[in-house]
Amino acid sequence: DSGVTQTPKHLITATGQRVTLRCSPRSGDLSVYWYQQSLDQGLQFLIQYYNGEERAKGNILERFSAQQFPDLHSELNLSSLELGDSALYFCASSAGWSSEKLFFGSGTQLSVL
Amino acid sequence: AQSVAQPEDQVNVAEGNPLTVKCTYSVSGNPYLFWYVQYPNRGLQFLLKYITGDNLVKGSYGFEAEFNKSQTSFHLKKPSALVSDSALYFCAVRDESDSNYQLIWGAGTKLIIKP
Numbered sequence: 001d002s003g004v005t006q007t008p009k010h011l012i013t014a015t016g017q018r019v020t021l022r023c024s025p026r027s028g029d030l031s032v033y034w035y036q037q038s039l040d041q042g043l044q045f046l047i048q049y050y051n052g053e054e055r056a057k058g059n060i061l062e063r064f065s066a067q068q069f070p071d072l073h074s075e076l077n078l079s080s081l082e083l084g085d086s087a088l089y090f091c092a093s094s095a096g097w098s099s100e101k102l103f104f105g106s107g108t109q110l111s112v113l
Numbered sequence: 114a115q116s117v118a119q120p121e122d123q124v125n126v127a128e129g130n131p132l133t134v135k136c137t138y139s140v141s142g143n144p145y146l147f148w149y150v151q152y153p154n155r156g157l158q159f160l161l162k163y164i165t166g167d168n169l170v171k172g173s174y175g176f177e178a179e180f181n182k183s184q185t186s187f188h189l190k191k192p193s194a195l196v197s198d199s200a201l202y203f204c205a206v207r208d209e210s211d212s213n214y215q216l217i218w219g220a221g222t223k224l225i226i227k228p
Contacts (some may be wrong), residue, residue, distance in 0.1 A: 103159070107156055
């Protein structure tokens with residue numbers, strides 16, 4: 001068990017809808033990262049938060065947004081969903097702001113129908 | 114531009130035989146190199162990292178990796194494979210000089226260990 005908790009484990013929704021994925025980092029970790037994993041694009045870094053502030057941005061679409069709350073949990077919001085957004089979304093955490101050792105959650109499998 | 118290549122989509126090894134999963138990288142500065150493993154229906158788990166120092170790095174579950182600067186490679190190895198090693202393996206790199214501190218990931222190699 002990595003200590004990173006993601007909910008829900010599975011999410012099925014329709015095109016055009018909006019969903020929220022939740023992540024609780026490992027106790028004491030200040031950084032949260034969001035990744036998207038799909039068969040065609042592999043593992044793609046979306047965004048990182050460190051202690052409540054956005055630290056780095058990757059290939060995150062404008063329809064997607066994230067935030068990290070004072071208790072350090074994070075939410076990833078996906079809106080105007082398209083079929084191509086179907087993927088496994090991982091949250092990871094680390095103690096500091098550098099991504100030298102990440103602890104991953106089990107992921108949220110999103111299916112857009 | 115930074116990149117990582119895992120040239121094999123899949124590696125098949127008989128149980129008890131040595132295994133190698135290949136990784137090559139390209140960065141402009143000094144590389145920080147990592148291996149992660151993903152078991153079915155699980156998140157990625159950290160195996161080992163190379164930052165500096167000894168070119169042979171030992172990690173979890175009996176795995177090790179050898180950093181070769183001239184060949185820009187960081188191959189993952191294990192002397193004797195177990196069926197339980199079957200999983201998806203990811204190599205990742207970060208350029209020491211990258212202020213974003215983000216990892217660049219390879220596409221992954223599926224390792225299948227046959228009894």
